[in-house]
Amino acid sequence: MNTAExxxxxxxxxxxxxxxxxxxxxxxxxxxxxxxxxMSAIFCTQMRIDPKNPRDPDRDRFxxxxxxxxxxxxxxxAELGFFDKAEFQNFRQLHSILQGHPDMKxxxxxxxxxxxxxxxxxxxxxxxxxxxxxGKDTKVFTLLGDGECQEGxxxxxxxxxxxxxxxxxxxxxxxxxxxxxxxxxxxxxLGDMPAKLRAFGFxxxxxxxxxxxxxxxxxxxxxxxPGKPKAILAHTVKGKGVSFMENQVGWHGKAPNxxxxxxxxxxxxx
Amino acid sequence: xxxxxxxxxxxxxxxxxGAVNDKVVVLDADLAHATMTLxxxxxxPDRHFNAGIAEANxxxxxxxxxxxxxxxxxxxxxxxxxxxxxxxxxxxxAYPKLNVKLAMTHAGVSVGEDGGSHQCIEDLxxxxxxxGMTVICPADANETRKAVFAAAQMQGPVYLRLARLAxxxxxxxxxxxxxxxxxxxxxxxxxxxATGLMVSEALEAAKLLEAEGKSVAVINVHTIKPIxxxxxxxxxxxxxxxxxxxxxxxxxxxxxxxxxxxxxxxxCQFKKIGVQDQFGQSGKAKDVLKEYGLTAPQIAExxxxxx
Numbered sequence: 001m002n003t004a005e006x007x008x009x010x011x012x013x014x015x016x017x018x019x020x021x022x023x024x025x026x027x028x029x030x031x032x033x034x035x036x037x038x039m040s041a042i043f044c045t046q047m048r049i050d051p052k053n054p055r056d057p058d059r060d061r062f063x064x065x066x067x068x069x070x071x072x073x074x075x076x077x078a079e080l081g082f083f084d085k086a087e088f089q090n091f092r093q094l095h096s097i098l099q100g101h102p103d104m105k106x107x108x109x110x111x112x113x114x115x116x117x118x119x120x121x122x123x124x125x126x127x128x129x130x131x132x133x134x135g136k137d138t139k140v141f142t143l144l145g146d147g148e149c150q151e152g153x154x155x156x157x158x159x160x161x162x163x164x165x166x167x168x169x170x171x172x173x174x175x176x177x178x179x180x181x182x183x184x185x186x187x188x189x190l191g192d193m194p195a196k197l198r199a200f201g202f203x204x205x206x207x208x209x210x211x212x213x214x215x216x217x218x219x220x221x222x223x224x225x226p227g228k229p230k231a232i233l234a235h236t237v238k239g240k241g242v243s244f245m246e247n248q249v250g251w252h253g254k255a256p257n258x259x260x261x262x263x264x265x266x267x268x269x270x
Numbered sequence: 271x272x273x274x275x276x277x278x279x280x281x282x283x284x285x286x287x288g289a290v291n292d293k294v295v296v297l298d299a300d301l302a303h304a305t306m307t308l309x310x311x312x313x314x315p316d317r318h319f320n321a322g323i324a325e326a327n328x329x330x331x332x333x334x335x336x337x338x339x340x341x342x343x344x345x346x347x348x349x350x351x352x353x354x355x356x357x358x359x360x361x362x363x364a365y366p367k368l369n370v371k372l373a374m375t376h377a378g379v380s381v382g383e384d385g386g387s388h389q390c391i392e393d394l395x396x397x398x399x400x401x402g403m404t405v406i407c408p409a410d411a412n413e414t415r416k417a418v419f420a421a422a423q424m425q426g427p428v429y430l431r432l433a434r435l436a437x438x439x440x441x442x443x444x445x446x447x448x449x450x451x452x453x454x455x456x457x458x459x460x461x462x463x464a465t466g467l468m469v470s471e472a473l474e475a476a477k478l479l480e481a482e483g484k485s486v487a488v489i490n491v492h493t494i495k496p497i498x499x500x501x502x503x504x505x506x507x508x509x510x511x512x513x514x515x516x517x518x519x520x521x522x523x524x525x526x527x528x529x530x531x532x533x534x535x536x537x538c539q540f541k542k543i544g545v546q547d548q549f550g551q552s553g554k555a556k557d558v559l560k561e562y563g564l565t566a567p568q569i570a571e572x573x574x575x576x577x
Contacts, residue, residue, distance in 0.1 A: 057339060104337075104366050105366055105367065111337065112333070112334070112337065112366070113365050115361070116357060118326070119358055119361060119362045122327045122329075122330030122334065122362075123330050125331050125334060126330060126334020126337075127335070127337060127338055128334075129319065129331060130295075130334060131338060133317070134338060138338075152326075153330070153358075156326060157330075159327075160321060160322070160324070160327055
């Protein structure tokens with residue numbers, strides 16, 4: 001997929017996010033829109049996966065540690081053909097495969113059930129460690145929220161990634177700066193994240209614009225050193241691509257109404 | 271009668287299992303010398319992963335490893351494995367039905383000297399409440415070995431409750447099947463359902479009562495979930511008096527599991543023997559058990575109250 005195609009892919013995913021959350025009348029558009037380039041680039045350019053064989057034991061793995069960004073995840077998977085986009089209609093409804101947070105037993109292409117923050121990254125560390133033990137060349141990617149890094153378990157996982165020299169692991173942090181109760185700094189300051197990631201042994205890349213697809217690709221393609229896990233701290237815009245959602249903390253976990261949906265889709269006609 | 275702690279039998283069984291199943295890996299949280307996973311580590315150093323003192327991360331790493339096709343056995347003290355990492359067990363292992371075996375040692379007040387902070391008397395209640403969790407509490411070293419192999423054989427999450435204290439090894443060998451209780455001694459006056467270390471105490475208590483002319487059935491309920499409902503029903507009907515004995519809080523453990531089977535179905539006298547809604551404390555293990563009324567003579571006296 002070239003850059004223009006990737007940009008188009010991201011636009012489609014953003015439209016999916018708006019439609020899914022509007023249909024459901026609930027969900028998390030803000031952190032889904034901020035993570036769109038990150039997740040799209042990982043799935044479209046980095047991973048060895050086959051939508052026709054989602055359980056292939058030799059596939060690469062992705063764990064959405066910030067599980068509430070499920071609309072983005074579902075959008076990416078459906079655009080790649082893991083399941084039919086008709087399922088979007090059932091997002092967050094009874095008996096749907098598309099639960100409010102990702103369920104690996106229900107959705108083709110989902111490698112871990114997540115939603116409780118801080119746990120996905122540990123699962124990803126376990127996958128990377130398991131792959132090493134089994135002598136497999138599996139690559140493991142995990143996407144975290146910035147607020148999620150307030151969970152102590154995240155740092156337990158980071159410690160283990162370094163201890164076990166998991167250079168097959170890439171940790172991406174969607175740093176949109178906002179969480180439910182306000183900005184990260186208002187709620188619980190994260191401090192000097194690049195320095196902390198480096199101190200925990202990561203090959204650390206700070207990305208000034210995590211919604212710039214070319215910059216995201218460059219960061220993902222940058223090789224790490226042997227024995228070092230990689231971390232990408234991506235500064236993003238919460239609600240990116242929809243003018244009235246951008247940088248608005250109120251759109252963390254609120255769905256657009258019909259009027260807002262139409263306006264958002266119009267802006268995303270691209 | 272020879273004695274061995276179920277945790278010691280666990281370490282040996284793991285090493286034996288590891289030799290025949292290369293998918294088995296072990297995780298520990300800086301307690302390998304106490305949980306006895308050290309025995310496995312000595313045999314298979316590259317298959318033993320220390321998570322450090324970070325139980326939440328350990329449990330979720332095990333979840334991730336299981337998705338790679340491995341069979342992780344995860345061990346620490348019950349207080350931290352079932353307690354501190356409860357939500358990790360619930361959401362990352364049980365919710366997606368992953369094939370992780372949680373073998374937690376130092377359960378119950380028989381931990382002894384370490385005291386109440388380390389004596390987990392709520393783990394059966396916590397684990398029982400999780401949908402789809404298999405909960406096993408072996409009565410002796412032999413049964414622990416069988417439980418370890420059976421847990422590895424079955425697909426899905428299993429909680430194994432193990433003890434620190436050396437306890438009697440039953441001379442009689444009997445078959446072990448997950449979900450199938452073992453009637454160790456038949457009787458007609460009272461059915462005593464016991465689990466873990468309390469099985470040997472219940473057998474001793476039965477002997478004391480038999481000496482007084484009572485006919486006491488003793489049933490080893492090694493699987494708390496799924497509980498052997500048929501056996502519970504049969505013996506409640508047969509004896510009309512039911513007693514449960516566990517080294518666990520009387521809230522949410524074996525007693526409640528048995529009561530859940532009988533509720534609304536069978537009318538019988540019922541008594542739960544266990545830790546009575548209070549924390550444990552330091553002391554020599556046997557003194558602590560006595561303090562909480564969990565020795566054979568005390569159990570016999572307690573049973574007598576409904577005879």
